[in-house]
Amino acid sequence: MRLPFVSRRREYIIERLRRDDAAEVARLHREDFSRPWSAAEFGGLIDQATVFGFVAREVGHRHAIAGFVLARLAVDEAEILTVAVARAHRREGLGRELMDAVLRQLHADRASHLILEVDETNTPALALYRRLAFREIARRRNYYEHAGGASTGALVMRRDLR
Numbered sequence: 001m002r003l004p005f006v007s008r009r010r011e012y013i014i015e016r017l018r019r020d021d022a023a024e025v026a027r028l029h030r031e032d033f034s035r036p037w038s039a040a041e042f043g044g045l046i047d048q049a050t051v052f053g054f055v056a057r058e059v060g061h062r063h064a065i066a067g068f069v070l071a072r073l074a075v076d077e078a079e080i081l082t083v084a085v086a087r088a089h090r091r092e093g094l095g096r097e098l099m100d101a102v103l104r105q106l107h108a109d110r111a112s113h114l115i116l117e118v119d120e121t122n123t124p125a126l127a128l129y130r131r132l133a134f135r136e137i138a139r140r141r142n143y144y145e146h147a148g149g150a151s152t153g154a155l156v157m158r159r160d161l162r
């Protein structure tokens with residue numbers, strides 16, 4: 001799937017995540033997550049039949065990956081494994097486009113619902129998910145441990161698809 005769209009400033013395409021993208025998405029993931037996944041871990045996930053994802057590429061600029069999402073669909077239950085947009089490309093609608101691509105795929109596959117887990121202090125992600133009609137279904141206290149010993153809770157969110 002190639003879905004061209006123009007954000008406020010730049011032009012992007014949304015494409016299927018491929019095995020070849022593992023190193024580039026691992027680099028992007030490292031920018032934001034205290035426990036980054038390696039290129040090998042991403043490659044292993046992408047190889048799984050139940051796992052799929054999308055990348056947003058900036059048109060021109062060697063089509064560099066500006067954001068990606070990885071999801072898993074097992075029988076009819078889906079989960080977001082991770083989603084990230086490079087800092088320089090945030091608030092241009094990429095997070096929303098990537099999540100919409102996953103939702104379209106899941107509708108086509110007749111999935112029943114989509115689950116995700118998010119740090120309760122992650123304001124941008126919470127705003128994105130609430131905007132996409134996810135609702136909280138559980139809260140896990142002291143779930144994420146941060147450098148220096150602090151910890152924050154996780155929210156489990158769900159979006160029904162039928």
Ligand SMILES: CC(C)(COP(=O)(O)OP(=O)(O)OC[C@H]1O[C@@H](n2cnc3c(N)ncnc32)[C@H](O)[C@@H]1OP(=O)(O)O)[C@@H](O)C(=O)NCCC(=O)NCCS
Pocket residue numbers: 032082083084085086089090091092093094095096097117118119122123124125127128129131
């Ligand atoms: C969460 C994340 C993926 C959002 O990506 P993005 O491309 O900036 O999001 P979008 O531009 O598509 O924003 C869609 C909507 O989400 C909300 N939103 C996104 N960022 C926000 C912010 N910083 N503050 C408030 N609302 C925000 C807004 O409602 C926004 O719509 P609007 O711009 O029309 O107001 C991005 O901030 C990111 O990569 N964060 C680091 C990784 C991460 O936390 N991933 C989630 C782990 S669960």
